[in-house]
Amino acid sequence: MLKKLTSADYIELENKLGASNYSPLDLVIEKAEGVWLYDVEGNRYLDCTSAFSSVNLGHCHPxxxxxxxxxxxxxxxxxxxxxxxxxxxxxxxxxxxxxxxxxxxxxxxxxxxxxxxxxxxxxxxxxxxxxxxxxxxxxxxxxxxxxxxxxxxxxxxxxxxxxxxxxxxxxxxxxxxxxxxxxxxxxxxxxxxxxxxxxxxxxxxxxxxxxxxxxxxxxxxxxxxxxxxxxxxxxxxxxxxxxxxxxxxxxxxxxxxxxxxxxxxxxxxxxxxxxxxxxxxxxxxxxxxxxxxxxxxxxxxxxxxxxxEKIVENCAEISSYFMEKLKTLKNPCIAEIRGRGLFIAIELDEPARPYCDELLKKGLVCKETHSTIIRIAPPLVITKEQADFIFDCLKQVFEKA
Ligand SMILES: Cc1ncc(COP(=O)(O)O)c(C=O)c1O
Known part of the structure; x- marks a missing residue:
């Protein structure tokens, strides 16, 4: 029987055979649905990248x-x-x-x-x-x-x-x-x-x-x-x-x-x-x-x-709910939180990648841009409960003692 490849196997193969014009997170997605991504080992993550805002309607919309x-x-x-x-x-x-x-x-x-x-x-x-x-x-x-x-x-x-x-x-x-x-x-x-x-x-x-x-x-x-x-x-x-x-x-x-x-x-x-x-x-x-x-x-x-499915309306509604919560996020390294709709940036005065790595461990996929900015851009089909999940992950990472 063929051995099932692990995330590490896929990463090794990709790094060996592919040009290195990206530096992706070491997260190998096997399956995706709605706002959720699943890696090879079956772990679930909420996607705050929407593949650079291309998956606004959620993954694999039926x-x-x-x-x-x-x-x-x-x-x-x-x-x-x-x-x-x-x-x-x-x-x-x-x-x-x-x-x-x-x-x-x-x-x-x-x-x-x-x-x-x-x-x-x-x-x-x-x-x-x-x-x-x-x-x-x-x-x-x-x-x-x-x-x-x-x-x-x-x-x-x-x-x-x-x-x-x-x-x-x-x-x-x-x-x-x-x-x-x-x-x-x-x-x-x-x-x-x-x-x-x-x-x-x-x-x-x-x-x-x-x-x-x-x-x-x-x-x-x-x-x-x-x-x-x-x-x-x-x-x-x-x-x-x-x-x-x-x-x-x-x-x-x-x-x-x-x-x-x-x-x-x-x-x-x-x-x-x-x-x-x-x-x-x-x-x-x-x-x-x-x-x-x-x-x-x-x-x-x-x-x-x-x-x-009134996706734009949902985006506006979840955005006003979520932005209010985000404003309460406290950490001296946060220089600014800004955004429109579900196109949101948390700008830090230090590198963002370590925070993205921590968020990943909590089940949230975010990618930094310009090294100090975390962009939050989930699929627009997101629910309030899922927005709460994003906020809870951010709170745990940014407000940990
Ligand atoms: C505003 C804007 N224009 C153009 C592009 C390029 O699009 P593509 O990567 O599909 O060539 C992007 C991609 O991020 C973008 O954000």
Whole structure:
């Protein structure tokens, strides 16, 4: 009989054969359900990562399992050389949800951001009238928009870009949330402002109130596209369907990913109205897998579940309950607790990893970001009792004598 592999076996094999471009917690997940993760030895953990906010509807949601497996037996991939029955229905669902009327499907978040950059540049040259190859896009300090070579070119994190030059030109970085800096950075060549409404990987950084609205006005005044990256903040994570709804902003370009498929499949999309999207012509852009029937079927179902199960409302309700409790958490090393919805950061004035390790022992999976920040982002299907469990774990670790 074959020996059953242990967590240690899996870790050894992974470390031996895989590139070391991540430093994961030594937790090997075999099974997951709702907010819970189960390791190889059968231990149960509450997931406060939601796989970087991609599993907002919880792990292995039965309706998504059904949609995925049903479609898998019908047709999985036909490529955009042909048409398929799922793609238009996916477009319909997504445009109704977002209010934008054209969609360009992609697979990963990074690809969707690349797509938005191409869209802004082509719009710059063919609509705004900027001289070819001189368009500029303004972005923010501390941004995270993905890991592709162009996207890291406008990262402010040295570690993300240091050995990966030469970098793509055409980007200007301004401080996040500084409207004057934004105005000062604009030139006649500026075609777009690309921003996360809340910086996620940057540590759940919320811009000053009114910033997004002001940015929208400045964009309009200067004929600049406002491009919001809601890949991490979208689909209810912040307690509203999209984070930009807090300021009733209407972006020209909306970029989504991660939880659009409930985390079942890599799906992303760029949305815009036709006056912008129609600059793309056949041959301008594409991807073999983008818009495949399997991706579309599971994403359609994920958006339906989001509505039918009132996931955004649940997030808002649990968030106000949980944030009140969190405020009572006491430890001198806690510099700040902030967040919107279930997109929460506990910022420490010392390294966060040892706390994450302790939390793991209590049955809570959290991952640090920027070394001193613990991000709490459980699936949005969480109940009050499960939120209490998170709080009890935090209390035990942060308030132990
Ligand atoms: C705001 C934002 N944009 C883009 C990305 C990149 O998405 P992906 O990892 O799917 O390429 C991420 C991933 O964390 C993100 O948070």
């Amino acid at each position: 309706k998504l399992v059904e949609a995925l497996t049903k479609q898998a037996a019908i047709s999985t991939q036909v490529s955009r050389a042909l048409r398929n029955t799922q793609l238009p229905l996916f477009y319909e669902e997504l445009t109704q949800l977002t209010g934008k009327n054209k969609v360009l499907p992609m697979n990963t978040g990074g690809e969707a951001v690349e797509t938005a950059v191409k869209l802004a540049r082509k719009w710059a040259y063919t609509v705004k009238g900027i001289e070819k190859n001189t368009a500029e896009i303004i972005v923010c300090n501390n941004n995270f928009h993905g890991r592709t070579t162009t996207v890291i070119s406008f990262s402010s994190q040295q570690a993300y870009k240091e050995y990966f030059g030469p970098h793509t030109p055409g980007f200007k970085i301004i401080p996040f949330g500084d409207i004057q800096a934004f105005k000062d950075a604009i030139t006649p060549n500026t075609c777009a402002f690309l921003i996360e409404p809340i910086q996620g990987e940057g540590g759940v950084i919320i811009p000053p109130e009114g910033f997004l609205k002001q940015a929208e006005i400045v964009c309009k005044e200067n004929n600049i596209l406002l491009m919001l990256d809601e890949i991490q903040t979208g689909f209810g994570r912040t307690g509203k369907l999209f984070a930009h709804h807090y300021e009733e902003v209407n972006p020209d370009v909306l970029i989504v990913g991660k939880s659009i498929s409930g985390g079942f499949y890599p799906v992303s999309a760029v949305l815009a109205d036709e006056s912008i999207m129609d600059v793309f012509k056949p041959g301008d852009h594409g991807s073999t897998f983008a818009g495949n029937p399997l991706a579309c079927a599971v994403s359609r179902k994920a958006m339906q579940v989001l509505r039918e």
